Every structure is written in C-alpha cells, then in structure tokens.
Amino acid sequence: MDRSTSVTMANLGEQFRAIAELEGNVAWIIDCASGLPTYISASVLALLGYDMADFLAQFQAGNPNGPLAALCAGLPARLQRYAAGDLSRRHVVRCFDQRHRDGRIVPVEVTSTILDGADGAPAFVAGILRDISERRELAERQRRFTSMLNHEFRTPLSTIDGAIQRLEVTGANADEPTRLRYRKIQLAVDRLIGMMDEHLSPERMAAAGASRPADTASPAELLEEAAALARLGGRAISVELGPLPAQLRCQPNGLRLALKVLIDNALQYSPPGRTVALVGRRAGGGVELLVCDGGAGVPEAELGRIFDKRYRGSNAVGLGSGLGLYMARSVVEVHGGNINVTNSVPIGAQFRIWIPTKEMQIKSLATKVINSDNPPC
Numbered sequence: 001m002d003r004s005t006s007v008t009m010a011n012l013g014e015q016f017r018a019i020a021e022l023e024g025n026v027a028w029i030i031d032c033a034s035g036l037p038t039y040i041s042a043s044v045l046a047l048l049g050y051d052m053a054d055f056l057a058q059f060q061a062g063n064p065n066g067p068l069a070a071l072c073a074g075l076p077a078r079l080q081r082y083a084a085g086d087l088s089r090r091h092v093v094r095c096f097d098q099r100h101r102d103g104r105i106v107p108v109e110v111t112s113t114i115l116d117g118a119d120g121a122p123a124f125v126a127g128i129l130r131d132i133s134e135r136r137e138l139a140e141r142q143r144r145f146t147s148m149l150n151h152e153f154r155t156p157l158s159t160i161d162g163a164i165q166r167l168e169v170t171g172a173n174a175d176e177p178t179r180l181r182y183r184k185i186q187l188a189v190d191r192l193i194g195m196m197d198e199h200l201s202p203e204r205m206a207a208a209g210a211s212r213p214a215d216t217a218s219p220a221e222l223l224e225e226a227a228a229l230a231r232l233g234g235r236a237i238s239v240e241l242g243p244l245p246a247q248l249r250c251q252p253n254g255l256r257l258a259l260k261v262l263i264d265n266a267l268q269y270s271p272p273g274r275t276v277a278l279v280g281r282r283a284g285g286g287v288e289l290l291v292c293d294g295g296a297g298v299p300e301a302e303l304g305r306i307f308d309k310r311y312r313g314s315n316a317v318g319l320g321s322g323l324g325l326y327m328a329r330s331v332v333e334v335h336g337g338n339i340n341v342t343n344s345v346p347i348g349a350q351f352r353i354w355i356p357t358k359e360m361q362i363k364s365l366a367t368k369v370i371n372s373d374n375p376p377c
Helices: 004-021 044-048 052-061 075-083 133-170 176-199 203-204 219-231 252-269 324-334
Strands: 026-031 036-040 091-099 106-117 120-131 236-243 274-283 286-292 337-342 351-358
Touching: 026 044, 036 052, 044 106, 044 120, 075 106, 075 120, 106 133, 133 176, 176 252, 219 236, 219 252, 219 274, 219 286, 252 274, 252 286, 252 324, 252 351, 324 337, 324 351
Parallel strands: 236 274
Antiparallel strands: 026 036, 026 120, 091 106, 106 120, 274 286, 286 351, 337 351
C-alpha cells in the first residue's frame, strides 16, 4: 500500500470513528492482515468494563472461554468465506448478551463491514458496538401491553360469545329479524376474536418484527363480504363492480374495519327503504371503494372535519364517540391511500377510499408512521 493510499485510509478511519461515536456508540477497527484491533473507542470501558488492552489480549490468546470471546471470535472463518466469494459475510449484524466485567449482563448489537484495500483484498473490518438495553426493554413493554390488551378484550368478548350462543339455542322460536340480529352479533364477535388472534396472540407477538410476505385481499370480495354482513340487518345494499385488480396489497382486516365504519355510518343516516350503494373500480393508479348513502348529506361547513378525532357532526344521531371515521381514516392512510367525503346530488353523501395499487404504491405498508396525526419530520 503506497503512502497516498495509507493517508486516505487513515482519513477515512478518522471520519468513520467520528460519525460512529456521535450517538455514543463504540467504534472499532480490526486489521485483516494481523487479525488484531487497531482502534476501539474509549467509551467501551464504560459500556463493558474492558479497555483496548483487554481486547488485544483476547484476540492474541484466542481463548474460547475468555470474557470477550463472543465479541472477538469468528473473524478468520468470516474472512475465509468472504474470500471464497460469500458476499453475505461483507456486512454482518449480531445481537447477544455480553457480560460486563462487574458481572451484570449487557445486551449488545454488533454491526460490522469488511472494507477492501486497493488490491481488492480485505483490508479492515470496521464496526459499531451498541448497547440495546433500552430497545429490548421497549420491546418487552410493548409485549406486556399487547398481552394486557389481548386479555382485557378477550374476556368480555368471550362473555358476549357465550351469551349469544345461548340466545341462539334458546331462541329457536324467535321471529326472523331477532334471529338475524343474533347472527349479526355472532359474526361481529367472531370477527373481533379473529382479529385478536391475528394481531394480539402470543404467537404473533413472538414473531413481531420477523419478515413475512405482504398481505393481500380481493377488493371485489371485500365489498361483497361487507354487503353480505350489512344485509343481515335487513337493509338494502347494492354492489357495483367495475374493473378491479384480482388482489390488492393491504391488511385485509384493516380495510374490512374501514368499510364497516363507512357502511354503518351510511345505514345510520339513510332512511329505511333507501339503498346504500357500494362501488369498486380502478381510479388514478389505484383502487377506489365508494360507499354512497341516501341521507341528507354532510353539512358543507363540516366536510373538512368529519374525519377528525372525536369530532361529531351537528346532525349526529344516537350515541357515539366520534372515533369511527377517524379510525377509518387512520387505516386508509397507513395503506398509503386517502379517504374523503362529498355530497351527492340530489341527496346523500359519498365516502371514497382510495388505495394505490402495487405498481403505484409509494409507501411501504406498516413500515412508517404515516397517519396524518403523526406527519413525518
């Protein structure tokens, strides 16, 4: 390696250390030729109780039972595989528990990258050592919170489930509208329990963060299914399907919830005997799902506020929390879409959900907080 190359590598090393240590992380560099560390941030002493001399001793001794063995082992085999063409070994992330010199356990994440020299051979391995205690504690708090939600929701739902089953058994002679109401309650309970099993089960929590294929659903089936559920209550629902993709990338239960909110709202404000129309079709690089009611429409001054959290319109009827339309908007925005409402002529309101199709999807599903209440910085 000539002098200019050495100077360049030294400058890059200084820049790497400065950037890596900005957030208090421990930066380190290992020389591939000697297999020994050439730099470790002094902050490693506060993190683990060991200093540069301790790391040098561990690398030189190669003691598989040494206190720093988990941090220092594996480099020769990694370089061997990399030289043999295994490029997956260039960048490696490891998470494990490291024992502090005083005996306590410190969860750490080690991220490292092999840097080639001018001759194309591995020259250095540069990396960062992070304390992930807070990250692990946050994950545990989230797990406990979700477990609590699972229990708090499942207990009353189980009570309702048992009660409605007894009513269906003992109400064999009930009139048809009553039996339809029983069935509607049972379907709603089954749907909620299914959503809990999917999103709040211990198995789901154990797999949280694991990669999984994107969920999809047929937009036509979502509309037909929503219409079928609404018809159980004896209301008139029409479905008009235009050109639609066979599958839409989405969280099916999320869109089911959004559609249910809009349909329940439409039924509430449509006089008996008026048909609520559901429409599905392609529009503007995506899919639009329309819910059209036969009511008096939304007061013009309130069109821009109807999806706000806890907002109830001046013509609201019955009891409500003002959260239904807000939840529908949240679900749609997480899918990278939008939702709005316009008044129809001569009567009624038209609620429109628009979801981008795969080729137009500009936001990754559930990878960012994209709710309009939490805009990106």
